[in-house]
Amino acid sequence: MAISLRKARSIIRKALEKGREMELKPLSVVVLDAGGHVIAFEREDGAAPGRFAIAHGKAYGSVMLGMAGTAQMQRAEAQAYFMAAVNGVYGGQVVPVPGGVLLRDRKGEVIGAVGVTGDTSDNDAIAAMTGIESAGLTGEA
Template sequence: MNTITLNVANRIIESALDRGRELNLKPLSVAVLDAGGHLIAFQKQDGSSMLRFEIAFGKAYGALAVGSGSRWLNAAAAERVHFVQALSGVSGGKIVPVPGGVLIRGEAGETLGAVGISGDTSDNDEICAAHAVEQVGLAADKG
């Protein structure tokens, strides 16, 4: 596989939402992007608050922008404030530098896309994202 199909994206979303229900998390919103940062699929659970699409998208987009899961961006935001501010500026404010954005890697380690989740704590969002990617037989890079 060298790209993420709509079918795979929807399976990732369903798996992430299932995991969130298993863990009794707050309502989740899940965005799956291709390697170029284009949205493939998005779903939000009933009761999700506003801006959850933008946050989930921004976590995934940020992971793609730096080639590492958004956990890396979270650390960079504390250590390299100017870098993350510049990244936000050049991306038009699209990047959300907190955990919950996970790169989706193929068998050879190539980047196929990313999944971003928002709704619960960033750590729980990341747990669901990584779980969902692994459930479809791909590798999750949390950063």
């Protein structure tokens, strides 16, 4: 199952709505496909200009490793040089913290990932999960 642009838009809108409901700082949200390629992205007014790269890095690492942000963070804390090496092989494009969420279909296969940045990593992950669930998909934070 591929994530349609319609689904990606829905994930982004619902994640941004959750951010406003929680009174978070302005958020940026990216949705990647199963190959780690960008389907859609939005950066809220007032967010820092470089937010695309952070959102992308959270989601990209999730897809490429098949491991969500929380698990990546645990690995980084246990073995920092391993995640540094991972970043080497992926061209420095991995940001291993919560807010990177894997998207799975009903069979449990990875069909993409969502990356959210702007507030604390934990709040970013909550907004991502809300967006994903509101769109009828299953996330792994």
